[in-house]
Amino acid sequence: xxxxxxxxxxxxxxxxxxxxxxxxMGIRLAIDDFGTGYSSLQYLKNLPIDVIKIDQSFINDILLxxxxxxxxxxxxxxxxxxxxxxxxEGVVNQEQYEFLKEKGCDSYQGYYYSKPMPMAExxxxxxxxxxxxxxxxxxxx
Numbered sequence: 845x846x847x848x849x850x851x852x853x854x855x856x857x858x859x860x861x862x863x864x865x866x867x868x869m870g871i872r873l874a875i876d877d878f879g880t881g882y883s884s885l886q887y888l889k890n891l892p893i894d895v896i897k898i899d900q901s902f903i904n905d906i907l908l909x910x911x912x913x914x915x916x917x918x919x920x921x922x923x924x925x926x927x928x929x930x931x932x933e934g935v936v937n938q939e940q941y942e943f944l945k946e947k948g949c950d951s952y953q954g955y956y957y958s959k960p961m962p963m964a965e966x967x968x969x970x971x972x973x974x975x976x977x978x979x980x981x982x983x984x985x
Contacts, residue, residue: 846876846897852887860891867892874931879919888926896923900934900954907939920947 845866852859852875863873874895875887879902887893898919906912916932923930932944935954944952961969 845871846874848876849878849880849887852891863892874929877933879915888922888928893928895929895931897931897933897953898949903932903934903940903944903954906943913943916944917947920944920949924948 847863866873872894873892874897875893876897877899878896880899888896896919898916902912902916902919904912906916920930929950930948931951931953932940932949933953935941935944935952935956937956940954941952941956958969
């Protein structure tokens with residue numbers, strides 16, 4: 845389940861209780877658009893968060909802006925030190941992917957992989973990939 849940072853600031857005690865209930869049900873929790881809202885290290889310390897999703901605004905100019913690079917590297921390092929999974933949002937090219945991979949990012953979202961598509965089309969792509977896998981063809985995800 846993805847949560848925006850802004851939802852976490854409202855009634856923190858109640859939010860914390862509900863998030864721990866969700867965790868007990870086996871639901872993994874992600875902070876979406878990390879770094880753009882009310883980022884607080886207290887959330888990472890006190891809430892049952894599993895995933896940090898780095899907002900695409902930091903990814904857009906990662907190859908040109910030293911500040912964006914520093915922020916992204918710091919978020920990845922922080923997440924790794926806290927045993928959190930890291931997802932980069934808005935990856936649109938090979939160079940961004942390579943940079944993020946080198947820095948230890950775990951997952952990537954964005955047009956580099958695919959543009960949004962209807963569910964029926966997505967299911968077809970998954971079926972095609974599964975067919976290719978069962979035929980022994982290597983596929984890059």
